[in-house]
Amino acid sequence: MSITTYQAALDYIYSFIDPTRQGSPDPAIAQRGLDRITALLRDAGNPHQQLRAVVVAGTKGKGSTCAMIEAMARAAGLKVGLWTSPHLSSYRERIQIDREPISQQTLVELVNAVLPVVEGFDGATYGRPSTFDIGFVMAMRHFVAEQVDLAVVEVGLGGRYDAAATITPLVAVISSISYDHMAILGPTLDKIAFNKAGIIRSGQPAISVPQQADAAEVIAAEAQMVGAPLWLAAEPAVEPWVGTTTRLAYPAPPQPGKLHGTFQRENARLAMGAALLLRGQGIAIDDAAIRRGLAEAWWPGRFEVIDGRPRILIDGAHNGDSAVKLWQAIEQELPHRRFILVLGTSRDKDIAAIAAALAPHADHIIITRSSHPKAMDLDRIAAEVEPFASAPMTIVPVVAEAIATARTLAGPADLICVTGSLFVAGAAREALGLAVAD
Incomplete structure (x- = not known):
């Protein structure tokens, strides 16, 4: 089987949509989804393990935060991959390098490259891959092939059992948490936060915006349990949580130039904090790049x-x-x-x-x-x-x-x-x- 056109590539990707497959708050069922994408990535050569990446979770502000982190890293002269979802108009928006969506031809080539992996996958053990699984594998392989310096990866849903949870990030980033997808993530804020905090990894820094008390406690507990330093991206007047290290010295006011809306200042402070922590992880993003990236960052459909x-x-x-x-x-x-x-x-x-x-x-x-x-x-x-x-x-x-x-x-x-x-x-x-x- 060979895919020759862009529309045929899209048709193949979307053929894995299963309307009967529903998300579940049951950890065993959710873990099965994580096991599936882990096995699919293994069969594809574990491309995600070859990347330096930052992972962004949260209920809202994830995409804007990703866009700002990406812009700062790109302003520093780095080659940056960006994986986000959902897309607004074109599937190609999900897989970008230096803010250029993947070309139609390259997407066709990627589908053909992963097709034998998908067709040979052990569905009897793990279940049939999802459309999201296949897109994630394609993105990781594309970023490796293009030798990006940094991959900015947005969590699709939750965090603990999302495809992004297969990555050990240089920095785990958590934006504002509120009520959404309760049927899958749980009916209470602490349960939702538990899912989001699942991206935090041992020894790797994590950063969060100020959260409501229930969510804040869960994030701090997760960081303490896995042994991760936790930072708070907050105004100086905000008291830190127990278990957090504060405060980062920001090189510029957290005011994005092109992303409007007062809520974007919170996202900007988070993104700037992530950039500073990435610097400590060996990603060279200087103060000038932070300022320039913040001024130029853009994310459509948000205010x-x-x-x-x-x-x-x-x-x-x-x-x-x-x-x-x-x-x-x-x-x-x-x-x-x-x-x-x-x-x-x-x-x-x-x-x-x-x-x-x-x-x-x-x-x-x-x-x-x-x-x-x-x-x-x-x-x-x-x-x-x-x-x-x-x-x-x-x-x-x-x-x-x-x-x-x-x-x-x-x-x-x-x-x-x-x-x-x-x-x-x-x-x-x-x-x-x-x-x-x-």
Whole structure:
């Protein structure tokens, strides 16, 4: 079997999607998934063990933090691989080197390279590989083949049982933890934090933003148990946790130049701290590179403002805490007359928490959905939003048409906000001509 076209390569990767396979909070079931990717990587030659890598976990801010770490390392003259998920418009976004998505031809070649590994895999013992497993193996092999100086790896889900847990990172990075994927990671913050903290490794530094007390205690306990120095990326006034070493001396204020939203300052402080710790691990990122990388870092679909009259804001906020921070940032940074909310989300999200944070402020709400199979039904979104809304509500099934409807409703001084899901954010970027789906 040989793959000859990009579309055939995508079809092959996506053929491993199993709609019947569900995540589980049962550690034994979760461990089976980790065993599967570990075995698949072994059969592929353990490329992940040949890389110097930083791993980033957390509920929100992971992608932005990865983008800032990557930009700082690249500004230092390093060749940097970046693995993230999900993608907004193109699968190629998941595998990047120096912020260039992998080419279609190279992806075809990678699929052909891993195809015999996948076809010969012991599925009877470990289960059939997932689409995510195959992508992760391809990314690791690509980074090795291209001899990257550093791989920046975003955790897909959780941390302890994610594919990224196969890596022993130079630095383990944990962004803000809140409630998401509770059916898989657990219903309480300490259980969610337990999953996130699973990326911490013995003797390797870890760094976290300030967390809620339950999560902070779990992270500190994990670091102490495995014997990892734990740092806190916090404002000087914040008291350190028990077990943390503080404080890093930052070479510049943690203010990203292109990533807007007050919450990005927390991510910037985390990314800068990670860069400083990487320096201690032999990755040469000097102060000038930290400043330059922070100024240039960019991550689409996160508080992305499209100037115009009216302005349009695209943000992938997909849980209650993210939505609260989104509204806080809007109040502080985007003065407007009326607020037009375009909202769509996925079936596994807490739409009520998102609606509680945003719907009361809206002058008109447009319910929509992405084309992703996990998109929540329109009627269910509307039913969840209705108790929090005092404004008119319209259902427009297609994101592009929802934005067009919002534009007809909005005046020049109004703000249109498209949010609720990264898939909706991706569809919005395509509708506005900012990306092309392939």
